[in-house]
Amino acid sequence: MTQADTGAAGTARPARRRRLPLAWLGLAPFMLFALLFLILPTLQIVTGAFVDQTGGFTFKNVVNLFTPSILSAYWISIRISVASAFLGCLVGFLMAVGITIGGLPSWIRAPLLTFSGVSSNFAGVPLAFAFLATYGRLGLVTLILRDWFGVNIYALGFNILSFSGLTLTYLFFQIPLMILIVTPALDGLKREWREAALILGASGAQYWRMVALPILWPTLLGTFALLFANAFGAVATAYALTGSSLSIVPILLFAQIRGDVLQDPHLGYALAFGMIVVTGIANFVYIWFRTRSERWLK
Amino acid sequence: MAFLEIANLQKDFGAVRVVKDFNLAVEPGEFVSFLGPSGCGKTTVLRMVAGFEEPTDGTISIGGRDVTRLRPNQRNIGMVFQAYALFPNMTVAQNIAFGLRVARTPKADSDARVAEMLALIKLPDYGDRYPYQLSGGQQQRVALARALAPRPKLLLLDEPLSALDAKVRVSLREEIRQIQRNLGITTIFVTHDQEEALSMSDRIVVMYGGRAEQVGAPFDIYNKPSTRFVASFVGTLNILRGTVTDPARGVVDVDGNAIQTGGELSRFAKGAPISLALRPEAAALDNGPAPMARGKIMDVSFLGSVIRIRVNLGQNTISFDRFNSPGSPPPAPGEPCGIAFAAKDILVLDD
Amino acid sequence: MKTNRFWSWLFLLLGVAYFVFPLIGTFEFSLKMRRGAYSFDAYRTVLTDPQFQATFGYSVTMALATIVMGVVLVVPTAYWVRLKLPSWRPVIEFITLLPLVIPAIVVVFGYIRLYNTSSWLPLTGSAMGTNILLMFGYTTLALPYMYRAVDTGLRAIDVGTLTEAAQSLGAGWITIMTRVILPNVLVAVLSGAFLTFAIVIGEFTMAALLNRPAFGPYLQLIGANRAYEPAALAVIAFGITWLCMGLIQLVSRFSKLPNAGR
Numbered sequence: 001m002t003q004a005d006t007g008a009a010g011t012a013r014p015a016r017r018r019r020l021p022l023a024w025l026g027l028a029p030f031m032l033f034a035l036l037f038l039i040l041p042t043l044q045i046v047t048g049a050f051v052d053q054t055g056g057f058t059f060k061n062v063v064n065l066f067t068p069s070i071l072s073a074y075w076i077s078i079r080i081s082v083a084s085a086f087l088g089c090l091v092g093f094l095m096a097v098g099i100t101i102g103g104l105p106s107w108i109r110a111p112l113l114t115f116s117g118v119s120s121n122f123a124g125v126p127l128a129f130a131f132l133a134t135y136g137r138l139g140l141v142t143l144i145l146r147d148w149f150g151v152n153i154y155a156l157g158f159n160i161l162s163f164s165g166l167t168l169t170y171l172f173f174q175i176p177l178m179i180l181i182v183t184p185a186l187d188g189l190k191r192e193w194r195e196a197a198l199i200l201g202a203s204g205a206q207y208w209r210m211v212a213l214p215i216l217w218p219t220l221l222g223t224f225a226l227l228f229a230n231a232f233g234a235v236a237t238a239y240a241l242t243g244s245s246l247s248i249v250p251i252l253l254f255a256q257i258r259g260d261v262l263q264d265p266h267l268g269y270a271l272a273f274g275m276i277v278v279t280g281i282a283n284f285v286y287i288w289f290r291t292r293s294e295r296w297l298k
Numbered sequence: 299m300a301f302l303e304i305a306n307l308q309k310d311f312g313a314v315r316v317v318k319d320f321n322l323a324v325e326p327g328e329f330v331s332f333l334g335p336s337g338c339g340k341t342t343v344l345r346m347v348a349g350f351e352e353p354t355d356g357t358i359s360i361g362g363r364d365v366t367r368l369r370p371n372q373r374n375i376g377m378v379f380q381a382y383a384l385f386p387n388m389t390v391a392q393n394i395a396f397g398l399r400v401a402r403t404p405k406a407d408s409d410a411r412v413a414e415m416l417a418l419i420k421l422p423d424y425g426d427r428y429p430y431q432l433s434g435g436q437q438q439r440v441a442l443a444r445a446l447a448p449r450p451k452l453l454l455l456d457e458p459l460s461a462l463d464a465k466v467r468v469s470l471r472e473e474i475r476q477i478q479r480n481l482g483i484t485t486i487f488v489t490h491d492q493e494e495a496l497s498m499s500d501r502i503v504v505m506y507g508g509r510a511e512q513v514g515a516p517f518d519i520y521n522k523p524s525t526r527f528v529a530s531f532v533g534t535l536n537i538l539r540g541t542v543t544d545p546a547r548g549v550v551d552v553d554g555n556a557i558q559t560g561g562e563l564s565r566f567a568k569g570a571p572i573s574l575a576l577r578p579e580a581a582a583l584d585n586g587p588a589p590m591a592r593g594k595i596m597d598v599s600f601l602g603s604v605i606r607i608r609v610n611l612g613q614n615t616i617s618f619d620r621f622n623s624p625g626s627p628p629p630a631p632g633e634p635c636g637i638a639f640a641a642k643d644i645l646v647l648d649d
Numbered sequence: 650m651k652t653n654r655f656w657s658w659l660f661l662l663l664g665v666a667y668f669v670f671p672l673i674g675t676f677e678f679s680l681k682m683r684r685g686a687y688s689f690d691a692y693r694t695v696l697t698d699p700q701f702q703a704t705f706g707y708s709v710t711m712a713l714a715t716i717v718m719g720v721v722l723v724v725p726t727a728y729w730v731r732l733k734l735p736s737w738r739p740v741i742e743f744i745t746l747l748p749l750v751i752p753a754i755v756v757v758f759g760y761i762r763l764y765n766t767s768s769w770l771p772l773t774g775s776a777m778g779t780n781i782l783l784m785f786g787y788t789t790l791a792l793p794y795m796y797r798a799v800d801t802g803l804r805a806i807d808v809g810t811l812t813e814a815a816q817s818l819g820a821g822w823i824t825i826m827t828r829v830i831l832p833n834v835l836v837a838v839l840s841g842a843f844l845t846f847a848i849v850i851g852e853f854t855m856a857a858l859l860n861r862p863a864f865g866p867y868l869q870l871i872g873a874n875r876a877y878e879p880a881a882l883a884v885i886a887f888g889i890t891w892l893c894m895g896l897i898q899l900v901s902r903f904s905k906l907p908n909a910g911r
Contacts, residue, residue, distance in 0.1 A: 003322060003774050013700050023729075023733040024734075026725070026729035026733060026734070026747045027726060027729060027737065027741070028736065029722065029725075029726070029728070030722055030723075030726040030741070030744075032813060033722055033785070033788075034744045034747075035758070036785075037756075037785045037786065037788070038744070038747055038792075038816035039744075039747075039754065039790055040759070040763060041755075041756055041757075041758075041759020041760050041763050042747075042751050042755060042756065043760070044759045044762050044763050045755055045758055045759050045762070045791050046663070048762065071854060080783070090661075091660070091664055091667075094656075094660040094664075095660055095661055095664045096658065096787075098656075098657035098658070098660055098661045099661070099762050102654065102656070102657030103654040103657055104654070104657050104658065104661060108661070108743055112661075113871070114894060114898060115668070115742055117894050117897075118887075118891050118894045119668060120895070121844070121848065121890055121893075122886075122887055124851050124852070124865065124882040125851060125865055125868040125869050125872060125883060125886075126851055126887060127674065127883070128673070129872055129873065129880055129882065129883035130671040130672065130675040130880075130883045130887070132872075133671075133674050133675040133677075133678035133679070133879070134670055134671040134673075134674030134675060134678075135671075135674075135885070136842040139674055139678070140670070140673065140674035140677050140678060141674055143672050143801050147532055153858075159891070162772070171447070171667070172667075172668070172671065175664065175667070175668075178797050179452070190381065190383060192379045192383030193379055193383055193385060195348070195350055195370070195383070196377065196379060196383045196385070196441075196444075197368040197372045197385075197400075198349075198350075198369070199348055199349075199371070199373070199377045199445075199866075200371075200374070200376075200396050200397035200398070200400060200444070200445075200448060201371045201372045201374075201397055201400045201401055201448065201714055202400040203371060203400075206400055210385075210396070210399075210400075211385050211387070213649070214387040215385075215386060215387050226749075229749070229750070229822065232752070232755070233752030233753065235753070235754050235853070235854045236852075236853035236854055236865065236869075239853070239869065240853070240868070240869050240872050245872065247747040248651075250752065250754055253754055253758070254754060254854070255753075256856075257754070257757075257758050257761065257858055259897075260857070268758065272754070272755045272758050275752055275754075275755055276751060276752075276755055279750055281712055281749070283746075283749065291743075
């Protein structure tokens with residue numbers, strides 16, 4: 001009897017002990033992969049930004065970022081990202097309002113969402129080609145505006161290879177991304193909220209100002225942050241569009257890595273570190289707002 | 299002059315007429331329920347009163363003012379929705395103050411009114427909470443307070459209890475009725491739950507197929523249903539099919555039992571088929587020598603304080619309830635039995 | 650209400666115009682290679698270019714390899730987290746979202762520093778090693794989408810019960826994975842796979858910096874040196890993206906039919 005008891009306990013205890021390490025092991029391949037090909041490479045860059053040629057700790061690399069040319073690269077990158085994120089949010093929001101509560105016929109909704117799924121993934125080199133072919137000096141729209149309407153957009157200061165052109169191009173993936181994210185949020189606005197506000201004496205504008213927009217606010221700000229990061233990290237579109245004629249941070253880093261201008265590899269680390277900081281802040285903002293809005297709508 | 303007057307109201311959705319010639323006059327302070335199955339048009343009538351739907355035809359006037367073409371925000375109505383519809387971005391106090399805020403009430407007055415409302419719904423310390431921190435019953439009470447805060451002349455309740463648990467439902471319905479009585483506010487209550495309608499209302503409008511089938515006090519609706527639909531929808535009802543054997547004396551044959559009805563049946567021919575209805579509470583077991591009808595116990599459900607018995611007469615079955623009493627155990631299925639009921643409790647249904 | 654609808658139409662039409670102009674413009678431009686007449690010459694030139702065939706083939710291979718790698722990595726992990734380690738979900742989800750935070754150019758920069766010829770794992774030392782590194786890079790890019798798709802798919806099925814049922818019938822882990830879990834999340838996996846394909850096929854940054862002969866860098870090269878061919882290539886690339894998205898729609902619509910019967 002005693003023997004059977006200890007036997008049972010003896011097998012039970014190791015079984016419990018064995019289960020824990022086994023469960024951990026199930027995640028080992030994924031963790032190893034993430035560590036080797038996502039986290040360590042990033043850490044390498046981050047630490048590299050604070051190390052000098054001899055391996056000692058230094059702030060020199062980061063301080064070196066504060067030169068006029070690099071600062072202006074960050075500045076124009078941030079401006080393009082802010083502009084394309086803002087316009088993307090605005091236009092995407094208005095279109096999403098149209099297909100959800102704006103009274104557009106329901107058959108428009110599905111095709112628009114599918115198209116948004118396609119366009120939000122249609123970034124990179126081909127997108128640059130498309131905009132060159134349309135808004136370049138000999139592009140279709142440029143020529144139509146010039147020949148039919150007598151409007152020379154290039155004489156008016158527009159250039160597809162500049163701030164305005166890049167912003168216009170980025171909108172092609174920014175607007176659809178906004179539509180994809182904000183449409184479910186707009187669907188989440190209950191009809192009863194509007195009706196409750198109206199019956200309590202509010203006007204349509206008051207409903208939007210006091211109820212709908214405050215509810216959507218976290219989603220809107222969060223998506224703005226996401227779109228910002230999205231534009232800030234985009235390399236291919238900008239590179240294919242402008243070559244190296246427009247000095248934005250990702251292109252600067254690209255050139256640095258390619259070795260075109262590589263005198264100081266540690267400056268490259270610092271550039272990349274700066275990018276992580278900017279997109280990291282933007283994404284932190286996004287996640288923070290997102291959890292807030294989810295808490296409300298539970 | 300009634301407070302709320304609805305005259306010849308019609309509503310078409312496309313080719314479908316969902317509300318047909320609806321007329322109703324509600325007196326000040328009255329609590330009127332719209333009762334009916336889903337799709338009967340009760341919510342559509344309510345939404346037309348609120349101003350969310352435009353009537354195809356007819357007029358609605360509140361306090362002598364024609365509001366048919368007024369927008370919802372000009373009608374001075376309070377409304378409570380089925381799904382609470384509290385604004386999730388505002389605290390309880392801000393929700394209640396919403397109507398006062400858009401009316402530009404001074405802050406001091408508004409604060410006082412909010413405190414008063416919170417006391418009224420017995421949630422005095424909940425002003426700073428957010429709706430997601432409240433239970434369903436609490437949320438619905440806040441919704442009621444929000445609707446009442448701007449002192450509306452008319453209160454509309456659109457199935458406010460359907461989303462709640464059974465227990466909360468019963469306690470909240472008493473609370474709503476009490477608040478309504480104390481404030482004396484004219485109220486329309488939409489529900490598909492006959493128990494709610496019967497227990498809360500001064501008057502009930504039973505609706506079916508876009509029409510008001512019957513309007514009356516709960517007692518009359520239940521005991522004197524004027525149409526077959528009202529009879530079958532309000533309360534449970536035993537329907538007995540038989541043939542008329544003696545029209546002059548009002549005797550009907552149901553599965554071999556000669557049933558005496560409450561009056562003569564001269565509008566029926568001898569041998570004509572007829573449908574009778576009997577409320578479950580009007581029947582009882584009768585093991586005396588001369589019961590009204592004889593049959594066999596089909597099944598017995600023990601429901602706690604009540605025992606539901608179903609008796610088979612042949613083609614027809616009668617089900618009725620009996621109070622549980624520890625002294626007398628329920629009969630067993632299969633036993634023959636007799637049933638008693640009074641002739642005046644039998645309703646003759648016109649097909 | 651009427652004015653509301655007017656504004657909705659206006660914004661929709663403006664938006665649609667913005668999206669349609671580049672597509673029309675590109676297509677029109679791609680037809681203009683022959684002077685004075687529309688022709689498909691640009692497409693012919695592109696499609697017969699051996700460089701095009703080689704780089705496109707390379708990228709398709711890489712995309713397929715990435716999909717396999719992604720499935721092997723993500724499906725068991727997501728399954729295991731749901732089954733045994735639900736408390737780890739936030740951690741895993743955070744990791745899978747990291748590629749959206751860290752720009753691809755930073756990750757690949759890290760690769761170049763970490764896996765160069767003088768490092769402990771000199772992947773960039775050989776062509777095959779670099780290919781594998783690039784595939785891993787693509788896998789990280791696809792991670793957010795793949796994990797989300799699979800996790801959503803797993804949410805719809807009762808992982809615990811299915812596993813216990815399979816175990817009670819004597820199935821081992823491999824059998825459970827390949828015969829029970831995978832078929833049940835196939836639709837989700839396919840959605841993730843098509844999205845991965847769309848991302849990888851035209852990817853530029855990683856391929857260019859690792860110096861691999863992929864389709865993205867080829868596109869960029871053509872763009873820098875030719876006039877009409879880039880437009881034709883853009884049309885082709887857009888067609889591929891449409892195809893992938895269309896397949897996702899198709900697959901998820903198919904999956905709804907048997908689900909409805911359940």
